Amino acid sequence: MSKIKMPKSSPALDMTPMVDLAFLLVTFFMLTAQFRPEEAVAVDTPSSMSQSTIPTENMMTIVVDTTGKVFWDFTDKKMRVAVLEKLGERVNYVPTEEEKMKFVNAGPVGVPIQDLKALLSLETGAERKAFMASHEGIPVDSTNNQLFEWISVTRNIFWNDAGHNPVVALKADGNTNYSSVADVIRTFQAPGVMISKFKMITDLEASRM
Amino acid sequence: MAQVPEGGGGGGGKGKKRAKKGSTHIDMTPMVDLAFLLLTFFILTTTMYKPSSLQMTYPVPPKPDDPPPPPTQLSNAVTLLLTKNDQIFYYKGEFRKEATEKGPPTTLTQTNFKDVQKLLVENNKQTVAKLNEVAKEFNEKKITEDEYNEKRKAIKGDKDNLKAIIKTDADAKYRNMIDMVDEMDISGIGSYGVVDKLKPEEQALLDVEKAKL
Numbered sequence: 001m002s003k004i005k006m007p008k009s010s011p012a013l014d015m016t017p018m019v020d021l022a023f024l025l026v027t028f029f030m031l032t033a034q035f036r037p038e039e040a041v042a043v044d045t046p047s048s049m050s051q052s053t054i055p056t057e058n059m060m061t062i063v064v065d066t067t068g069k070v071f072w073d074f075t076d077k078k079m080r081v082a083v084l085e086k087l088g089e090r091v092n093y094v095p096t097e098e099e100k101m102k103f104v105n106a107g108p109v110g111v112p113i114q115d116l117k118a119l120l121s122l123e124t125g126a127e128r129k130a131f132m133a134s135h136e137g138i139p140v141d142s143t144n145n146q147l148f149e150w151i152s153v154t155r156n157i158f159w160n161d162a163g164h165n166p167v168v169a170l171k172a173d174g175n176t177n178y179s180s181v182a183d184v185i186r187t188f189q190a191p192g193v194m195i196s197k198f199k200m201i202t203d204l205e206a207s208r209m
Numbered sequence: 210m211a212q213v214p215e216g217g218g219g220g221g222g223k224g225k226k227r228a229k230k231g232s233t234h235i236d237m238t239p240m241v242d243l244a245f246l247l248l249t250f251f252i253l254t255t256t257m258y259k260p261s262s263l264q265m266t267y268p269v270p271p272k273p274d275d276p277p278p279p280p281t282q283l284s285n286a287v288t289l290l291l292t293k294n295d296q297i298f299y300y301k302g303e304f305r306k307e308a309t310e311k312g313p314p315t316t317l318t319q320t321n322f323k324d325v326q327k328l329l330v331e332n333n334k335q336t337v338a339k340l341n342e343v344a345k346e347f348n349e350k351k352i353t354e355d356e357y358n359e360k361r362k363a364i365k366g367d368k369d370n371l372k373a374i375i376k377t378d379a380d381a382k383y384r385n386m387i388d389m390v391d392e393m394d395i396s397g398i399g400s401y402g403v404v405d406k407l408k409p410e411e412q413a414l415l416d417v418e419k420a421k422l
Contacts, residue, residue, distance in 0.1 A: 015237050022244040029251035046384040048391045050263045064383070169262065174384030178291070178377040181386070182405035189267060196269050199262035202387060 041065045041108050041132075046174035048202035055167055060154050061201070062147070063108045064172035068180030069137030071110030072150045074166075080104050082157045084116070087149065093117045102128075110137040113146055140183045147187050155193065168198040263390060268402075286372040287332060289325070290317065290407065290415055291389060293380035297325055298418055301332075306410055317414050322388055329396035333371040336397040339364045365399030373401040378415060 041063055056075065063071040074080050084103045088095055091114050095103065099120040103109070110132055111119050122128045140147045151168075158166045168188070172181050188195040283303045290298045298317040305315050320328060330337050340361060347357040375389050386403060393401045407415065 012234070015241060019237055019241055019244060022241060022248055026244055026247045026251065029248065029255065033251060033255060045260065046387040048261065048263055048387055049394065050261050050391070052262055052264065054260060054262045170265075172383045174382060174387070176383045177379070178381045178383050178386050179379055179405060181383045182377070185267065189269075194269060196267045198265055200265055200387065201260050201262050204261045 041069075041071055041110070043171055043173045044175070045171060045201055045203050047204065050202060051204065052199075054169060054199060054201060058158070058162070059167040059169055060151070060158075061108070061169045061171050062151075062184055063110070064170070064176050064181055064184060065137075066173045066175050068176055069110055069132075070140055070147055070180075070184060071108035071132075072138060072147070072154075073108040074154060077104045079154070079158060079161070082161075083150070083154050086153050086157060087113050088116065090149070091116070095120060111135050112139055113149070140187055145187060145190075147184065148190055148193065151187065151193050151195075165195075168195050169201050170198055171201040263387065265390075283372070283374075285369065286374060287329070288374045288376060288411075289389060290411065291375065291377045291381040291385045292415060292419055293378075294422055295322055295382075295385060296422060297321060297389075298415060299325075299328070304408065304411060315414070317418050319418065322385075322392075325389075326392055326395060329371070329373070329392060329398065333396050333398060336364060336367065336370050340397045362399075365397060367399075370400065371396075371398055373398050375401060375403045376407050376411070377403070377405050378407055378412065380419075 043063055043065055059075045061073040061075075063073060065071070074083065080103060081100050084095055084100060093116060095117075102120050106125070106128060109116075109119070112135070115135060119128055119131050122131055138147045138150060139145065155165055170181070170184060170188075172184075187193065188198060285302075287299055287301050288304070292298065297320045299320060300315045300317055302312070302315075305312065308314050343352070343357060343360045343364070346352050347354070352360070373393060375386065375393075377386055390401075390403070
């Protein structure tokens, strides 16, 4: 009777577009996912209302952990190698290619310069982590301020390479005594470095998320 | 009587070996299952990890041959001493050891991070009101973002505003200092400084208060 005859649809759906989309999403997530590198130092940063973000490159981070140990970190691999070579010169240490690779992937590094060789001779990341945990971190006391050397070497190399200064960030654990952080800030302001602008890395306050 | 299987009869064996015609449709269900499993895994395990940062600007240390800077006018300043157990002690104005014509000797008042915001906002009412006004204009889209930031900067830079000096003693945590800097932003205090050394007389007063904690 009715003029329009509904076509009998087949019960089997064509799933191809759905599969296409699903795989597209899977591929996207797999390719864009960046695994959070295992942190050599556990740092629980305090939260703040500030919404400005941090750059992902050309940034030197000075990390201070709960006990006040100081670590150095840089985002770019090429720079890390250059800094290692330069600091190695000071203690007559010429790193091998393998050791350079280890240093590049090590994340924050915090040992006195003379212990760099011992640190990089260790095979696994876990061993290096334990080594750093049992050592004192980068010394910042006024008689032996090696942090100053780390910073000035990094800035010199970066300046010669890029023509401007790297972004400096300070990442400290919320429960660190402020006096340890103040030592680092004093080093920032020391003549010869004079970093008066830097970023303090914080977590976004939960209420704003 | 029995049914003869297809291709069973006839001469020659050619028909027997013909491959079955497979359907062109593949059952994609397992593949889709897998795809969605992976998709769900990645979506669920991905956390958007975006640390934020506070931009800090410290004064450049004076050169030895520079003339000493003029003393800061502290009459409208509040000095916040951060100490152990997340406690704050504060006093207003200049530090007076003994009573002078300007007022009685300085005493410390205790507060904490919950109440300090109220205190600062109350002492900085006019600035906060002005800031709220421009924020309202901005929200109603009467001014552009640049104008908004410009106005905020101008209001915060006013010389008569409340100033704050944040001093941390040996027991203060880094978190306390960050929280305090955050409060500065909330209560519209544009000029503040962070110092990590107390004057001896301040330390003496603070030690008395700390003993009571």
